[in-house]
């Protein structure tokens with residue numbers, strides 16, 4: 694890339710407004726900017742179209758202005774919270790985009806697994822750190838995770854959000870909560886996505902999700918873990934794993 698060109702951001706999709714379906718901002722109208730590319734590959738990732746290199750040709754290198762034109766159009770110019778997800782959005786240079794949007798009164802929430810720290814985390818309004826439990830087949834580098842917390846400098850509202858599929862994941866979630874007792878923690882039952890991300894309208898095993906939700910509620914109440922918040926992925930209950938909602 695020419696040195697004079699503005700840095701470009703790799704984008705998988707921009708969509709909305711919809712509602713944030715997960716965690717601390719659940720129910721809040723939002724526009725999603727989903728970046729392409731991830732340093733992880735979780736066994737159960739529900740967004741493989743933004744992770745798997747097979748989909749790389751669908752990702753677009755965009756400037757801040759190009760992204761912002763779309764966000765502004767989708768939101769009708771009315772400031773809202775922009776959700777930055779992926780893939781791992783921390784891989785992309787998003788600092789300028791956040792600055793740009795803040796000037797127009799927009800707010801920004803970022804979802805990341807906590808493997809890559811960026812200075813601009815401190816400029817976010819909400820930072821959702823989602824370390825990956827054993828069922829993902831990924832392993833957590835807690836030093837890198839802590840670098841993310843340090844980069845945030847305590848400025849954004851910072852929370853933990855974990856997908857939980859089984860007992861081992863639950864134990865991992867309890868360990869994460871014990872490491873960071875000052876951070877609110879959100880647990881969400883995992884959904885088993887069929888392995889191929891090629892089709893848009895994947896049928897989700899809603900009965901399985903609800904059974905896992907019920908199991909999770911029983912776990913936290915039995916353990917008297919009264920700080921944990923248990924929430925389903927509301928968008929998955931409403932629309933399955935359909936893209937763009």
Ligand SMILES: C[S@@+](CC[C@H](N)C(=O)[O-])C[C@H]1O[C@@H](n2cnc3c(N)ncnc32)[C@H](O)[C@@H]1O
Nearest residue numbers: 737738739740779780804805806823856883884
């Ligand atoms: C698709 S990821 C993208 C952002 C970032 N890479 C991360 O993992 O936090 C967004 C959120 O979806 C969650 N997630 C992904 N696949 C899931 C599944 N099958 N069931 C439940 N949650 C899932 C992740 O744990 C994460 O909290």
Ligand SMILES: Nc1nc2[nH]cc(C(=O)O)c2c(=O)[nH]1
Nearest residue numbers: 711712713714715778928938
């Ligand atoms: N409505 C809605 N809420 C979400 N919360 C986290 C999502 C994600 O894939 O990062 C997501 C998503 O894709 N759609």
Ligand code: SF4
Nearest residue numbers: 731733734735738780
């Ligand atoms: S870290 Fe997030 S985007 Fe990357 S593979 Fe795991 S769930 Fe998917």
Ligand SMILES: [Mg+2]
Nearest residue numbers: 739740778926
């Ligand atoms: Mg999703």
